[in-house]
Structures are given as structure tokens and as C-alpha cells.
Amino acid sequence: xxxxxxxxxxxxxxxxxxxxxxxxxxxxxxHSSYSPPHSxxxxxDPFSSLLNNNKxxxxxxFAASPVSFSAVSCTVKPNQVSNLRRASLSFSGKSxxxxxxxxxxxxxxxxxxxxxxxxxxxxxxxxLALPDDRDVSGESTFATLGAxxxxxxxxxxxxxxxxxxxxxxxxxxxITTVQDAADLIEKLLEKK
Amino acid sequence: MKLDCYQRxxxxxxxxxTPIQLPAHLETHLWYVKPSEVKNESLLKQYxxxxxxxxxxxxxxxxxxxxxxxxxxxRTLVRTTIARYQINSQINPRSLKFRKNIHGKPEVDWQFxxxxxxPPLHFNISHTSSLVACGVTxxxxxxxxxxxxxxxxxxxxxxxxxxxxSKHEIQFLASITDPQVQKLEFIKLWTLKEAYVKALGKGxxxxxxxxxTIRFKEDSIHQASEIVVDSFDEPTELTSNWQFSLLELANxxxxxxxxxxxxxxxxxxxxxxxxxxxxxxxxxxVDECVSGTDAVKTxxx
Numbered sequence: 001x002x003x004x005x006x007x008x009x010x011x012x013x014x015x016x017x018x019x020x021x022x023x024x025x026x027x028x029x030x031h032s033s034y035s036p037p038h039s040x041x042x043x044x045d046p047f048s049s050l051l052n053n054n055k056x057x058x059x060x061x062f063a064a065s066p067v068s069f070s071a072v073s074c075t076v077k078p079n080q081v082s083n084l085r086r087a088s089l090s091f092s093g094k095s096x097x098x099x100x101x102x103x104x105x106x107x108x109x110x111x112x113x114x115x116x117x118x119x120x121x122x123x124x125x126x127x128l129a130l131p132d133d134r135d136v137s138g139e140s141t142f143a144t145l146g147a148x149x150x151x152x153x154x155x156x157x158x159x160x161x162x163x164x165x166x167x168x169x170x171x172x173x174x175i176t177t178v179q180d181a182a183d184l185i186e187k188l189l190e191k192k
Numbered sequence: 193m194k195l196d197c198y199q200r201x202x203x204x205x206x207x208x209x210t211p212i213q214l215p216a217h218l219e220t221h222l223w224y225v226k227p228s229e230v231k232n233e234s235l236l237k238q239y240x241x242x243x244x245x246x247x248x249x250x251x252x253x254x255x256x257x258x259x260x261x262x263x264x265x266x267r268t269l270v271r272t273t274i275a276r277y278q279i280n281s282q283i284n285p286r287s288l289k290f291r292k293n294i295h296g297k298p299e300v301d302w303q304f305x306x307x308x309x310x311p312p313l314h315f316n317i318s319h320t321s322s323l324v325a326c327g328v329t330x331x332x333x334x335x336x337x338x339x340x341x342x343x344x345x346x347x348x349x350x351x352x353x354x355x356x357x358s359k360h361e362i363q364f365l366a367s368i369t370d371p372q373v374q375k376l377e378f379i380k381l382w383t384l385k386e387a388y389v390k391a392l393g394k395g396x397x398x399x400x401x402x403x404x405t406i407r408f409k410e411d412s413i414h415q416a417s418e419i420v421v422d423s424f425d426e427p428t429e430l431t432s433n434w435q436f437s438l439l440e441l442a443n444x445x446x447x448x449x450x451x452x453x454x455x456x457x458x459x460x461x462x463x464x465x466x467x468x469x470x471x472x473x474x475x476x477x478v479d480e481c482v483s484g485t486d487a488v489k490t491x492x493x
Contacts, residue, residue, distance in 0.1 A: 153355075
């Protein structure tokens with residue numbers, strides 16, 4: 001997050017990123033200019049039904065005309081409605097009434113890789129014998145998917161086998177979502 | 193009208209619960225519901241209505257109708273069961289409040305004035321998609337676990353046991369040659385271990401499965417007479433505080449019950465068996481005492 005330089009227009013870019021296990025899509029759009037950050041929250045509502053449906057969203061490139069940006073190649077955390085990850089971007093440049101000159105720089109908070117999340121989802125699907133149309137994503141909790149304690153320990157075993165790690169009882173107890181499991185796996189893999 | 197055993201009792205009206213006396217000092221009550229027997233939509237709505245808003249939300253978040261139903265029945269069973277005991281004339285299942293202890297074990301949050309002692313009622317629930325159970329005791333911690341007898345597991349019994357069970361338990365399971373028997377014994381052992389951890393109330397990591405052994409003590413004629421727990425961490429005086437029952441319910445499930453022995457009987461004396469009374473219920477509709485019938489087969493205890 002970069003503070004706008006003097007004589008610049010700040011453009012706050014909201015980037016909603018989400019992944020299903022087929023692809024990672026980035027849906028971005030620009031918000032016109034000078035509003036302070038808190039007003040960006042209003043974008044949550046129109047998209048909440050989209051996010052809820054977990055549908056594939058095509059890569060949309062919105063740009064104030066000369067602005068172009070490249071796809072985010074860093075891995076990002078899957079999103080849910082109540083927990084939107086936002087990358088605030090601002091750019092500065094020479095101002096003119098109708099043009100904004102790009103000099104985009106941004107940072108996105110990263111967490112477990114989508115591939116890790118996907119592997120966890122696979123293991124969970126198999127363990128719980130979920131129907132194909134049951135949506136499972138990072139924020140799915142094991143409990144709501146119907147995992148009881150025996151399922152949970154089997155899932156932990158499955159993850160240990162898949163990733164070659166060893167999970168302590170205390171850590172296993174703190175895992176409630178698919179994302180928690182993926183994050184823990186990556187933490188343990190780093191230590192190896 | 194008080195509810196005694198050996199009766200099948202239909203509720204007076206569509207929203208009444210037949211009252212019952214608290215279990216005695218060495219007694220355990222077990223109540224269970226079979227979700228497959230509860231189909232009436234308006235009854236399910238009635239159940240939804242007695243839950244707290246939070247509980248309703250949790251139920252609705254379950255993914256899938258079967259899961260929602262068993263989650264609903266679990267909360268309904270807890271509330272209606274406790275309400276039956278009419279503690280301090282409190283008979284409305286909707287007005288009960290719950291909280292979690294420091295380790296996350298649910299308990300009743302009795303809404304009395306500060307100077308009155310909370311009633312000594314303890315409960316614990318367990319549910320599978322096909323059976324929901326609630327155990328109740330007085331003055332004694334309780335943990336229960338139910339599992340389908342023929343529940344499938346993704347790993348082999350022995351690889352599972354090697355990962356989670358103690359050495360003694362692995363040896364016990366490994367010595368069983370018939371794979372079907374081995375699987376059944378595994379499920380029994382699992383429910384017993386779960387019931388123990390739940391009775392302790394410290395959570396899964398509070399008593400990791402590998403750190404304690406549950407075994408069947410044999411008497412002088414080599415019959416399994418008692419289920420005991422040995423713990424690497426806890427001294428014997430503490431582990432001998434716990435007693436177990438293992439039942440087969442409705443020919444389809446194993447139910448393990450772990451309760452605290454009371455001070456009087458824990459001083460190395462002969463194990464005083466607890467009296468267990470089991471009811472099958474559809475709250476607000478019918479209660480059926482099933483102790484002594486085919487629906488309840490005692491395996492140990």
C-alpha cells in the first residue's frame with residue numbers, strides 16, 4: 001500500500017480474488033477516484049450473491065483507459081463474503097482531467113497455495129463421500145460438511161500421508177476449516 | 193404423570209414433555225432419537241423453534257438435509273431431555289442456556305440467582321447421522337460416544353490404530369484374525385476412547401489417544417468383566433475414577449458411556465455397577481423405555 005504522492009489522483013482498486021479448484025480467477029474493477037477507503041465497502045453487496053454462488057467469474061479487466069495491469073501471479077487466499085481480502089492499490093502519476101497515468105504497484109497478502117487447498121478439498125471429499133455438487137472451499141468447516149471426530153482424524157491421517165508431514169494433536173484440534181488445514185500443512189512443510 | 197421405565201408414553205399434548213426424576217447417585221440415563229423416525233415437517237419446525245438463534249444458525253449452516261436434521265435433533269434432544277428433569281420448576285426447553293467450559297465442553301448455564309448452587313446435573317451428547325444420544329448423570333462427569341457398528345473407515349484398522357492408539361491396543365487388535373471381528377472391536381474401542389476423552393472434558397488434545405489404554409480386565413475365570421483405562425500421564429488413583437459401559441443400541445450402533453465413580457466406591461472397593469436406564473424418544477411425541485429389551489444389549493458394564 002503506497003501513499004499517494006502529492007499532485008496525484010488516488011485510485012483505489014478493489015481486487016476480489018477467489019478460487020475454486022479448477023481455476024483461480026481474479027475479478028477486478030476500478031472504483032472511481034477520490035473517495036476515502038471506507039466507502040469501498042459498498043462493493044461487497046452487489047457481489048455477495050456471486051460470491052455465495054461460488055460461480056466462476058471471468059477475468060475481467062476493467063481499466064481506466066491507459067491503465068493496464070497484469071494478472072496477479074502470486075497465490076492468494078480464497079475469499080468469502082464476510083472476509084473479503086482486498087488489495088488496496090493506489091497509483092500516482094501526472095494528473096489530467098480525463099486520463100490517469102499508470103504506475104501500478106501493489107501487494108497482495110498471501111497464504112496457502114491454491115494447490116494445497118485443492119488437495120485438502122480432494123481428501124475431504126473422499127473421506128466424507130460428498131456428492132459432486134456439494135461445494136467445498138477454503139472456508140468450509142469440517143463440522144458443517146458433516147465430519148465427525150473419526151472423520152477428522154482420518155482426514156488428518158490422509159493429509160499426513162499426502163504431504164509427508166506429522167500433525168500434533170494440539171494442532172489437529174485447532175483445525176476447523178479447509179483453509180486452516182492448508183495453512184498448517186504449509187507451515188509444517190516449511191519447517192521440514 | 194411421572195415417567196417410569198417399562199412404559200411407552202405418549203405426550204399429553206403436542207408440546208409437552210413427560211417429566212422425570214433426576215437419575216440417582218449411581219445411575220445414568222440415556223436418551224436417544226433415530227432421525228429416520230422423525231419425518232413430520234411440522235414437528236421438525238416445532239423443534240427448530242425451541243432452539244436458540246445461534247443454534248438455529250448452526251443447524252442451517254450444515255451442508256445437506258440429513259446433516260441439518262441430525263444437528264437439529266441433537267440440540268432438540270439436549271434441550272428437551274434436560275427440561276424433563278424440571279429443575280427448579282424450569283420446564284421450558286427453549287429457555288435453557290448453555291455455555292462451554294474452559295476446554296470447550298458444553299454445559300448448562302443455569303439461570304439462578306448467585307446464592308443458589310447449580311444443580312448437579314451433567315450431560316453429554318453424541319450423534320451420527322442415524323442416531324442421536326444424550327446421557328445424563330447427577331454428581332458425576334459423563335462422556336458418551338455412539339458409532340454405527342458397520343461404519344466404514346478409509347484406512348485399515350491396523351494403520352489407524354498404529355497412528356492413534358496405544359501399544360497395548362494395537363496388540364489387542366492385531367491379535368484378532370477375523371477382519372470383520374477386528375473391525376467391530378476397533379469401533380468399540382474407538383467409542384470407549386472417545387467417551388473417556390469427552391468425560392474428561394479436556395478436548396482431544398487434552399488426553400491424546402496414544403497416551404492411554406482402554407482394556408478389558410478379565411476376572412478369575414477369564415471372562416471380560418470390566419473395562420479399565422490406564423494412562424501414561426495420570427496416576428492410577430485418577431484413572432480408576434472412571435467407569436465404562438458399552439452397549440449395542442437398536443442392533444445398529446455401539447454406545448460407550450464413561451462416568452466418574454463416586455468417592456465412596458473409588459477407594460479400591462469392588463466396582464459398584466451403575467444402573468443404566470435407556471429411553472428411545474421422539475420429543476413431544478413418544479418416549480419408550482427400552483432397557484431390558486432387544487434394543488439395548490449390554491456388552492460390558
